[in-house]
Every structure is written in structure tokens, then in C-alpha cells.
Amino acid sequence: MRLTCTVNGTEQQVDDVWEGESLLYVLRERMGLPGSKNACEQGECGSCTVYLDGTPVCSCLVAAGQAEGREVGTVEGMATDEALHPVQQAFLDAGAVQCGFCTPGLLVATDDLVTRSLAAGAPPEDAEIREALAGNLCRCTGYEKILDAVKLAATRMSESAR
Amino acid sequence: MRFLQPTTWAEALEARATHPDAVAIAGGTDVMVGINFGRLRPPLLLDLTRVGELQEWSVDGGDVRLGAGVPYARVITELGDRLPGLAMASRTIGSPQIRNRGTVGGNLATASPAGDAHPALLAADAEVEVASVRGTRRIPVTDFYTGVKRSALAPDELIAAVRIRPPAGPQQYSKIGTRNAMVIAVAAFGLALHPDRGVVGTGIGSAAPTPRRATAAEEFAAEELSGLWESRGELPAATAVRFGELVATAAAPIDDVRGTAAYRVHALSVMARRALTWAWAEYRTAKES
Numbered sequence: 001m002r003l004t005c006t007v008n009g010t011e012q013q014v015d016d017v018w019e020g021e022s023l024l025y026v027l028r029e030r031m032g033l034p035g036s037k038n039a040c041e042q043g044e045c046g047s048c049t050v051y052l053d054g055t056p057v058c059s060c061l062v063a064a065g066q067a068e069g070r071e072v073g074t075v076e077g078m079a080t081d082e083a084l085h086p087v088q089q090a091f092l093d094a095g096a097v098q099c100g101f102c103t104p105g106l107l108v109a110t111d112d113l114v115t116r117s118l119a120a121g122a123p124p125e126d127a128e129i130r131e132a133l134a135g136n137l138c139r140c141t142g143y144e145k146i147l148d149a150v151k152l153a154a155t156r157m158s159e160s161a162r
Numbered sequence: 163m164r165f166l167q168p169t170t171w172a173e174a175l176e177a178r179a180t181h182p183d184a185v186a187i188a189g190g191t192d193v194m195v196g197i198n199f200g201r202l203r204p205p206l207l208l209d210l211t212r213v214g215e216l217q218e219w220s221v222d223g224g225d226v227r228l229g230a231g232v233p234y235a236r237v238i239t240e241l242g243d244r245l246p247g248l249a250m251a252s253r254t255i256g257s258p259q260i261r262n263r264g265t266v267g268g269n270l271a272t273a274s275p276a277g278d279a280h281p282a283l284l285a286a287d288a289e290v291e292v293a294s295v296r297g298t299r300r301i302p303v304t305d306f307y308t309g310v311k312r313s314a315l316a317p318d319e320l321i322a323a324v325r326i327r328p329p330a331g332p333q334q335y336s337k338i339g340t341r342n343a344m345v346i347a348v349a350a351f352g353l354a355l356h357p358d359r360g361v362v363g364t365g366i367g368s369a370a371p372t373p374r375r376a377t378a379a380e381e382f383a384a385e386e387l388s389g390l391w392e393s394r395g396e397l398p399a400a401t402a403v404r405f406g407e408l409v410a411t412a413a414a415p416i417d418d419v420r421g422t423a424a425y426r427v428h429a430l431s432v433m434a435r436r437a438l439t440w441a442w443a444e445y446r447t448a449k450e451s
Contacts, residue, residue, distance in 0.1 A: 019163040019164060020207065041198040042198065055262045056258060056262060057262055058260070060194065061191050062190055065167060065207070065209060109258070109259070131343075134344065135343060135344060
């Protein structure tokens with residue numbers, strides 16, 4: 001079947017999509033966007049996290065056809081040509097990236113958390129961060145540097161919003 | 163495989179009637195796992211995410227009518243006050259990404275004995291509203307689960323909604339897993355006090371072939387509390403302990419990778435004792451309404 005959806009602000013159309021295919025497969029194998037990672041294929045690890053109409057979801061659990069006409073946001077849409085996204089820069093600066101496989105999903109989940117928290121008027125607390133990132137597994141870092149990175153991103157994003 | 167995407171409920175029921183071998187998909191948190199791992203190859207996927215009626219909840223005749231496609235995240239943010247037990251259960255489910263997609267309707271359709279919503283629905287005396295081109299019927303949730311991952315849903319039916327009466331008293335939910343997120347329950351327990359009827363509702367999860375009530379425990383609690391509803395007197399500790407024991411006797415668990423049967427029985431007795439204690443403490447301090 002044919003699938004048309006908007007990915008990172010650009011309309012994409014792909015043909016010959018198998019009806020049982022996941023959005024993750026479409027992004028990686030048909031649209032040339034391998035940023036979202038394929039690990040567990042059962043929603044356990046969060047490394048395939050993308051925005052679907054602004055909501056973070058595991059793209060491995062979205063049937064391709066369910067994305068028809070929807071807006072998808074992936075890690076590839078975060079940086080501009082000039083600069084990394086503040087969340088990406090914070091992950092680098094805080095040393096929150098080791099092997100990097102979980103990072104794209106964590107970046108999307110973190111962006112969602114920090115954006116929501118700042119919109120509500122306060123940077124996220126430790127417990128909130130742990131809860132918001134509970135669906136993103138990292139087997140390298142032990143999470144402490146990731147917590148640092150989220151807090152750093154929140155500080156920078158709240159300063160730049162002022 | 164074919165992919166059908168009805169945009170109205172009538173179209174969805176028509177498609178269901180024509181294709182009883184189709185697999186309905188909403189949040190995909192069960193169905194896509196099956197497809198990704200090659201365990202599920204339905205001839206047709208019936209996508210229900212475009213059916214607007216399923217994505218809404220309303221108050222109807224005193225009940226909350228929760229559309230089958232409302233994700234857990236919205237149960238938590240929009241219905242925490244009206245459906246506290248189900249909202250508590252929803253908070254224990256998966257991760258934010260899973261709660262953004264997974265639905266109570268999907269939990270019911272899968273009918274896993276470990277489904278997290280079931281104990282809360284049982285305790286609250288929920289009804290499942292199912293429909294087909296033949297018409298609509300309501301199934302008490304107690305009668306909905308017929309076996310491991312089997313339900314009373316007919317091949318031509320779809321789940322429209324769950325109907326739950328907002329509580330007249332406190333509700334509790336308790337779940338045991340190896341961590342605080344992304345776990346299938348080792349055992350779970352839901353409890354609802356119904357002071358208007360002098361009844362205590364229960365639901366057991368992950369400890370029998372189907373989610374089930376603890377009927378003997380409910381009868382015992384109703385008897386023991388019959389003189390206490392009005393006075394809001396103290397709950398005797400022995401009553402809570404005995405209640406927990408009776409809940410445990412209602413379970414029929416197995417040993418599996420998540421835990422042993424003996425552990426599940428013990429865990430249920432502890433969760434049930436605590437749930438009744440917490441709920442009764444809340445009832446005692448709540449203002450008379």
C-alpha cells in the first residue's frame with residue numbers, strides 16, 4: 001500500500017508498504033531515516049521513540065497505515081543546519097552518551113518532558129524525570145549522566161525562552 | 163494482509179461483520195508485538211484509531227462511558243477524579259509511550275489474565291459495551307473473561323466502551339512487578355468500597371486463568387463492615403488480615419518466569435490487607451456526602 005505522512009515537517013510518500021509493517025520500519029528502511037533505533041520491537045526499550053501528532057510513542061508499535069496523514073517527528077528533525085538542539089547539546093556536554101543506541105529515543109522523550117515542564121512553569125524534578133524516561137532503557141550509562149543532561153537541557157531551554 | 167481504516171463506528175461494525183477473521187488494532191501495544199515477532203499474521207488489520215466515537219468519554223445516565231479507544235494517558239489526566247481505581251491501575255501500565263497509545267478497550271480485547279485494567283474494572287462493577295451490526299449489548303465485566311486471553315466478545319463484535327459508575331467510596335489498586343515501570347504484573351489487586359450499597363468490590367490480576375473477583379472475601383467484608391459504614395468506626399486489624407487471606411484463597415495461580423504460585427498467593431494476601439486498610443482509612447476521614 002501507499003503511505004503518505006509528514007515527517008519532520010516534510011511530506012513523504014512511500015509505496016509498496018506491507019500492511020503489517022511498523023512505522024519504525026518505514027522510517028528506517030523506506031524513508032532513509034535510521035535515527036530511530038530498532039532494538040526490542042515490543043515497546044519495552046523506547047529506542048524507537050518518535051512524536052506522532054506531537055505525542056511520544058514507540059514507532060515499532062504503530063502500524064504503518066496508522067500514520068497515514070499524521071505528523072511524525074524523529075530525532076533527525078531536532079538539529080538545524082547551524083546547531084544541535086539544546087537537548088542534544090546537553091546530552092553531549094553532560095556525557096550522557098556512551099554507545100549511543102538508546103540516545104535518539106531518549107532525546108525525543110527528554111524534549112517532550114522538558115517542553116511540557118517548562119510550559120507548566122517549572123523544570124522537571126528528579127522523580128518526574130525518572131518517571132518520564134522509565135520507558136527508555138540505557139545499558140551503558142547507569143542513567144546518572146542522563147539525569148544531569150535532562151536538567152542541563154531544562155536550564156538552558158528555560159533561559160533561552162526568557 | 164489488508165488494512166482497513168473505517169472512520170465511523172457504523173463502517174467499523176460493517177467491516178467487522180464482513181471480516182470476522184480480521185484483527186482489530188488500536189494502540190498496537192499487543193497486536194504489533196505479535197506481528198513484529200511473526201506470531202500474528204491476520205488476513206486483515208482493522209484500524210480503529212480513526213473512529214472518532216471511540217476516542218471520547220462522556221457521562222451517561224450516571225455512568226462514565228469510556229470509549230474503547232481512549233488511551234491510558236487520558237484516563238490518568240482526565241478521569242483521575244471520576245475513576246480513581248482505573249486511573250491508579252493506568253499509572254502502573256508500561257511507560258509514558260505505552261500509556262500514550264494503549265487503551266482500556268485493547269486491554270479487554272486481549273483479555274490477558276495479567277491485564278492491568280481488569281482488577282480495577284472488576285472491583286468497580288464495570289460493564290463492557292460491545293456492538294455488532296446486530297445491535298449493542300452490555301456485558302458485566304465479571305462475565306467478560308472466559309479463559310486465558312479469551313472473552314465473551316463474539317467474532318462479529320467490537321468493544322465500544324466501558325461503563326463505570328463513579329465511586330461512592332474510596333478505591334485502591336496495587337500491583338507487584340520487578341520494577342516500577344514496564345513490567346507485566348506478578349500479581350495485582352483492585353478494591354472499591356461501595357458504602358452506598360454496603361458492598362466491597364474486588365479484582366485479582368495475574369493469579370488465575372482469568373482476572374476474577376474474590377467473592378468470599380467480598381461477602382466477608384460486607385458482613386464485617388455492615389455495622390461500621392454509618393459510624394465510620396475503626397477497621398479491626400484482624401478483619402483486614404482475614405480479608406487478605408480470603409482474597410488469596412480466591413486465586414488459582416501458576417509458577418512461571420515472573421513468580422511462583424506461592425509467592426503470588428502471599429503477595430495477594432498482603433496487597434488485599436493493605437488495600438482494605440488504606441481504603442477504609444480514607445473512608446473514615448472523608449466528609450460525609
